Amino acid sequence: MSKAISSNLGYPRIGGNREWKRALERFWSGKQSEESFLKEIEQLRLGLLQKQKEHGIELIPVGDFSLYDHVLDTSVMFGIIPERFKKANGEVSLQDYFAIARGSKGAVASSMTKWFNTNYHYIVPELQNATPKLTHNRPLTYYREAKEKLGINGKPVFLGPITFLKLAKGYEEEQFDKLLDQFLPLYETILQELEQEGAEWVQIDEPILATSILPDDLQRFERVYQRLNIAAPNLNLLLQTYFESVGYYEEIIDLPVQGIGLDFVLDEGENLASLRRFGFPDDKVLAAGVIDGRNVWRANLKDKTALLAKIKESVPAERLIVQPSTSLLHVPVTVKSETALDPLLKDGLAFADEKLLEVQVLTKWLNLGDKAVVKEINDSAAKIDKLNQSSSRNVASVQNAVNNLQEYRADRQSPFKDRQKLQEKRFNLPVLPSTSIGSLPQTSEVRKARQSWRKGEWNEEQYEGYVKNQIVKWIDIQEQIGLDVLIHGEFERNDMVEYFGEKLGGFATTKNAWVQSYGSRCVKPPLVYGDVHFLEPMTVKESVFAQSLTNKPVKGMLTGPVTILNWSFVSDHIKKQDVLYQIALALREEVETLEENNIQMIQVDEPALREGLPLKRSKWDDYLSTAVYAFKLATASVQDETQIHTHMCYSEFQDIIDAINDLDADVIAIEAALSHGELIATFENKVYDKGIGLGVYDIHSPRIPEKTEVITTINRALQVLDPKLFWINPDCGLKTRTEEEAIPALEVMVNAAREVREQLAVKK
The missing domain is CATH 3.20.20.210 (TIM Barrel)
Structure with a gap:
């Protein structure tokens, strides 16, 4: 890279008017044919990619879109189908896909649970007696679609093997490495085919790195990414983490990949502290998640440029990718549709589209300096300050009550x-x-x-x-x-x-x-x-x-x-x-x-x-x-x-x-x-x-x-x-x-x- 570039980790799949939801429910109720449904969904998916392009994003994620859930997509891609849904011919129809998630007359749905500490729910993979196989290269399909139909050389996004297995059930801990060895060749094939197709960057999501991983897991990451890097030597692998800081920072930044994605919003300052203490490898790109991907409040761009200035002390601008801290799946699409909100409050908000513009401003700041974006930076700080000074944020009786909680009983009268x-x-x-x-x-x-x-x-x-x-x-x-x-x-x-x-x-x-x-x-x-x-x-x-x-x-x-x-x-x-x-x-x-x-x-x-x-x-x-x-x-x-x-x-x-x-x-x-x-x-x-x-x-x-x-x-x-x-x-x-x-x-x-x-x- 010759300069800092802008990126996104994922975009809301529901559409600005929940077109995705309505199409799904029409199809489920039998009011729309499969052919018509898939055509409508394709147009929606392409529209979401085009919008990110128009918002100035250079590394646009492809494959983050889903018909239900991206973890379920990963399961189906690898043929991880619960026995009760399997067909004799081994095929998984669209009806079968939805049955796994929603159940059917003859079979109970797969479990659903929260995606880490968010309110998004994923379908838990069931690995009992699983023999994984690559049923189709899903990231390749969506990479080709974006390139052929929109001229977008996208960044394929998919869930990494260690996180996928950690989220699954139906196996004993001692079987983990054996299962991992079964999945690895399939991931290698995905990467090799993407490399042959001309992909430049691939985002492999491993949010499990933000949890309390063990030393054994570090060894697994070293082994897995060594193999994946060798499998596709001309492909840039971006190992993406999010939701909190990473443990074992020194070991993770030395993994054999071309880029590391870190969350600098929900890390409580820990990723930044590690970066400044231990530095960052000269041969890697840092994807800095500096815009909050899980909340809807406007970023104070003065604070964000100050954060980037600290990051830049360890990593030069030409090795920085500016992006949200997480996928924008967790926020609404655009503030523009909120016509009824108080203007003071509305000015304090940034949904997915507005966050992409904030990413663009910060990328421009890194490359061109203060003068290029002085208006945007000052406007953001002024609007936030105005909201902070409002009477709604300064209710004395409420603040006094919280400062005197000892006055309120917090135990029942009797056991x-x-x-x-x-x-x-x-x-x-x-x-x-x-x-x-x-x-x-x-x-x-x-x-x-x-x-x-x-x-x-x-x-x-x-x-x-x-x-x-x-x-x-x-x-x-x-x-x-x-x-x-x-x-x-x-x-x-x-x-x-x-x-x-x-x-x-x-x-x-x-x-x-x-x-x-x-x-x-x-x-x-x-x-x-x-x-x-x-x-x-x-x-x-x-x-x-x-x-x-x-x-x-x-x-x-x-x-x-x-x-x-x-x-x-x-x-x-x-x-x-x-x-x-x-x-x-x-x-x-x-x-x-x-x-x-x-x-x-x-x-x-x-x-x-x-x-x-x-x-x-x-x-x-x-x-x-x-x-x-x-x-x-x-x-x-x-x-x-x-x-x-x-x-x-x-x-x-x-x-x-x-x-x-x-x-x-x-x-x-x-x-x-x-x-x-x-x-x-x-x-x-x-x-x-x-x-x-x-x-x-x-x-x-x-x-x-x-x-x-x-x-x-x-x-x-x-x-x-x-x-x-x-x-x-x-x-x-x-x-x-x-x-x-x-x-x-x-x-x-x-x-x-x-x-x-x-x-x-x-x-x-």
Whole structure:
């Protein structure tokens, strides 16, 4: 390289108006042919590449696009197909691809879990009895497409072999190296064919390097990349890390590759400190991730040029690539579509397109100096400063409360055993009580009603009347099904975090700032731009109305402070911990208001608690103690008779079971339908002495579970859990399911619970 160049790691696949999501759902529903679907998707994919070119990006990623998930793409490329989906001829059709992710009538979907510490979900590869083979060179296909149809000499992007295997399941640790040796020749072939095709740079993502890797892993990286470098000697290999700093910095920068990608945003200064202490090899390029790829706030370009100046002390500009810290998959597409936002706030934002322009400005600064971009640099600092000076970021009462947390009780009045007796008397529930998690089907009719209200076509009275009718309908359905504890269904809520973002001070919500969560499921994280505070009751009206319709308990439903924090775009003008405590105190007021209105069970969901764990285990204790304290700060002020529930999903809970216990919730529901055996093994070694429900069926698949499956799942759990503490529930909310899927599935679940309950009675 003769100068610094600009690059991107990945771009949002959903499109500016969620064209990708709509095409997928039309195809899944049978409203679009495969040929038409693939043609539409191709045009979208090419458009996204062209946009990056127009934004001045020189190294444009190709192959980061996916029809569902890039980890699933890697599995299918290597023929890693679960046995239950395999066809006799060995082919994997488009229907098979989606069946692995979503399930089918005859087979359960593969597990889904969080991509490191993000809210993106990947499909877990299943390596039981796997014999990997290269079914098609996916990076080559997309490299050719970009070159032939757009004239873009792209940068193929794919997941590295060590990270891929670390994310997979279905093998023992001692089999790792044998499996790695089976995959290596396939990676060599991919690189050799790309080299022959004329590719110059290839980005191999190894985010596992940001975790607590072991010395054995370092030896694997040395061996793997030595082979890959030899396999394609004329290809530049960019080993890309992100999400945190790398451990073993000195060893990693000496790996036999032509470039190393480091995150200089979420590294907490550690990558920069290592760079300045140990230097950087003269024969390598440093891809510096200096623009935040996981948040939406405008970069202060004065600060970023200062950061690059420090980096440039160790690596000259001609060996620097300027890029976002991670793939822009995690942020919305463009700020331009946010026409309704306060201009002061809008000026403080940068989504994917705006981040690419920031990359371009910083690259120009490296090559041409201050004068070339003086206006852009000064504008960014001025707009950020103006937002920082606003009244929304200087609410004295909120800041004083956080500075005096000792005034708020953060422990329940009595230990669980004492509370349990009082709650048993109050609720008089049967053994193995059945309930659902929170949301009920958000049908097209429900969404249409909400849109009519938002557009002003319906007034407040009409919309509230509609929501009440849905609550009446579903309270009746739940009673007919026979659930023991009911829910109101959350028909008034668009999303479990965005809804609270609309109700709390210090938050703003957007119109089109969508990001992919899993599959075609997209969410609009709210913006935490100021000091967070309680304004007025948020959930009380619907909860009280639902409870008035039945003699059975109806749970009040809230999203917990950690999840609201982790699933929002939080400004970095104050420490995240302080924002977390602000949210917890606001929710505390809502919890107390629910209790005052005779809501006797209150569920405060924390599905993102584990997701927020730092990638390095050495930092876990501090994070978990803060998260537990925030949850208790939000919930501990209730009376002993009030039962606090919580829910967690999409996570591997084995590592944080002690923290889960420390939450001191009376009942916790955990997503476990696709990983029941693994989680149950945890309770063989750990005693959990509070109420718990391990999800007994997977709500992410349209498939209706068989009663025998649910009974088997319940009985497996009861081998290690006390029946008096065990609850029966789905593994998550039913928002994405249809009524035709939700009702029979709940009926199966309730009937299974009754049958096991009868068996337990007979044994007694």
